[in-house]
Amino acid sequence: MQSETMSVRNTGSLIVLMVLSSTILSGAATLGQDTWLSVLLGAAASAPVLWMYCRISRLFPGMGLFSIAEDLFGKIGGRVVIALMSWYALHLCALVVRDFAEYTVLIALQETPRIPIMMAILLTAVYLSKNDFKLLGRWSLIITVSVLANLLFTILLSFGVIDITNIKPVLNHSVQQFASDTFTVGTVVFCETILVLVLFGSFQKGGSPYKAYFGGVLLGSVALTLVVLRNLLILGPDLLMAASFPSYMAVRIIRLGSFLERLESIISFNLILMGVTKISLCLSSASMGVAQLFNVQDHKRLVIPVSFLVLALSSVLFESMPELIGFIKAYRVYALPFQLFIPLLVWITAEIKTRGQKNETKLHDLDPSDQSSPH
Amino acid sequence: MVTAIVVFYFILTMGLDFRITIKSGKHNEIWIYSVCFLIGFAVLFLRSLDIAVPGPSRFIVNLLEKLSLIK
Numbered sequence: 001m002q003s004e005t006m007s008v009r010n011t012g013s014l015i016v017l018m019v020l021s022s023t024i025l026s027g028a029a030t031l032g033q034d035t036w037l038s039v040l041l042g043a044a045a046s047a048p049v050l051w052m053y054c055r056i057s058r059l060f061p062g063m064g065l066f067s068i069a070e071d072l073f074g075k076i077g078g079r080v081v082i083a084l085m086s087w088y089a090l091h092l093c094a095l096v097v098r099d100f101a102e103y104t105v106l107i108a109l110q111e112t113p114r115i116p117i118m119m120a121i122l123l124t125a126v127y128l129s130k131n132d133f134k135l136l137g138r139w140s141l142i143i144t145v146s147v148l149a150n151l152l153f154t155i156l157l158s159f160g161v162i163d164i165t166n167i168k169p170v171l172n173h174s175v176q177q178f179a180s181d182t183f184t185v186g187t188v189v190f191c192e193t194i195l196v197l198v199l200f201g202s203f204q205k206g207g208s209p210y211k212a213y214f215g216g217v218l219l220g221s222v223a224l225t226l227v228v229l230r231n232l233l234i235l236g237p238d239l240l241m242a243a244s245f246p247s248y249m250a251v252r253i254i255r256l257g258s259f260l261e262r263l264e265s266i267i268s269f270n271l272i273l274m275g276v277t278k279i280s281l282c283l284s285s286a287s288m289g290v291a292q293l294f295n296v297q298d299h300k301r302l303v304i305p306v307s308f309l310v311l312a313l314s315s316v317l318f319e320s321m322p323e324l325i326g327f328i329k330a331y332r333v334y335a336l337p338f339q340l341f342i343p344l345l346v347w348i349t350a351e352i353k354t355r356g357q358k359n360e361t362k363l364h365d366l367d368p369s370d371q372s373s374p375h
Numbered sequence: 376m377v378t379a380i381v382v383f384y385f386i387l388t389m390g391l392d393f394r395i396t397i398k399s400g401k402h403n404e405i406w407i408y409s410v411c412f413l414i415g416f417a418v419l420f421l422r423s424l425d426i427a428v429p430g431p432s433r434f435i436v437n438l439l440e441k442l443s444l445i446k
Contacts, residue, residue: 113377115377115381115419115422119384290411294404295403302404304388305392305415309411312414312416312419312422315418315419315422316431318432330435330436333444333445334435
């Protein structure tokens with residue numbers, strides 16, 4: 001296990017990529033010029049849930065979510081939790097694979113069938129998942145640096161084409177609309193990081209999960225806000241809401257004289273790399289869950305068969321991109337048990353159990369008869 | 376063409392990876408491996424022939440609508 005250790009910085013990078021990879025779904029935004037505010041509100045609203053994830057990890061250092069569940073709820077209860085979370089990881093993986101296949105088809109390969117594209121994306125993710133988590137962590141760090149550098153580059157170059165009036169009128173939506181979009185952002189962008197908790201069995205010994213989670217989410221949400229602002233200021237609120245992939249559309253407009261054009265390839269580069277990372281994380285989580293359910297010692301042995309299931313699932317999920325965007329409304333409710341209720345149950349049980357153990361230890365220390373006892 | 380790619384992918388992954396699993400002789404691994412591959416291949420094969428296979432998304436949306444959790 002020692003060779004698989006993921007440092008705080010690498011885990012934080014993985015969380016940044018999890019947050020930023022959701023930009024592919026920014027076509028689901030409904031608040032127009034106030035979308036950037038909903039990103040910030042979503043981050044703030046998710047903070048207590050993220051704190052709960054960190055607390056679970058703090059109570060059981062060196063253990064992943066699945067081992068914690070089995071430890072707390074016993075063999076049967078633990079396996080129910082593992083089965084549910086594995087299904088979520090599998091389904092999320094299929095959704096992300098399909099998102100990126102739709103993106104590739106819509107942007108570049110209109111005539112290509114989706115199945116071969118999904119195979120190509122999945123094979124890369126399989127390679128990452130079949131290696132140590134240490135590799136996934138290092139890969140995440142390198143990709144985060146590259147993605148953030150590309151983001152800054154496109155923002156600097158966009159100064160010539162932005163229209164600052166596109167941001168007005170600010171706060172032009174009802175509280176109900178804000179609440180709805182904040183809820184969507186919270187579930188789709190931030191709380192999907194629950195799957196990172198599955199890998200916490202390989203987290204750096206003595207490292208702070210709070211630093212990894214909150215550092216990653218802070219950097220990710222700032223970068224995501226900048227992305228949304230860049231797209232808004234270039235495209236305007238109406239085009240921002242109409243476009244399926246606003247980042248691609250916005251950066252397409254940017255050009256530096258006549259020698260630096262077609263910068264949208266940077267966006268494709270960013271999105272595909274972030275997508276591969278997220279798919280790899282989901283795939284690892286799903287195969288770890290299946291391995292634990294069926295008593296398979298090495299979860300890496302199940303990465304390829306689980307990827308086959310993901311491929312099959314992603315091929316039957318939707319017929320088109322609008323259907324996928326429409327599913328987000330249902331997804332935010334569907335994801336609640338996995339992102340909130342199950343972790344909440346795990347957290348409460350963990351608090352009760354660890355406090356009970358602490359009290360037992362205190363009583364044991366205070367009892368003089370115990371000290372005289374040979375046992 | 377897509378069907379051919381699916382069959383090729385199935386044979387390639389089975390040939391390279393499943394062989395090692397069978398050699399390991401662990402029955403639970405072989406069992407779960409076979410189930411994943413066969414379900415995956417069956418669904419992919421049908422999809423590659425453009426035959427509709429019901430997915431979980433429609434079921435989830437219908438269920439949430441029945442429970443009045445979404446409009």
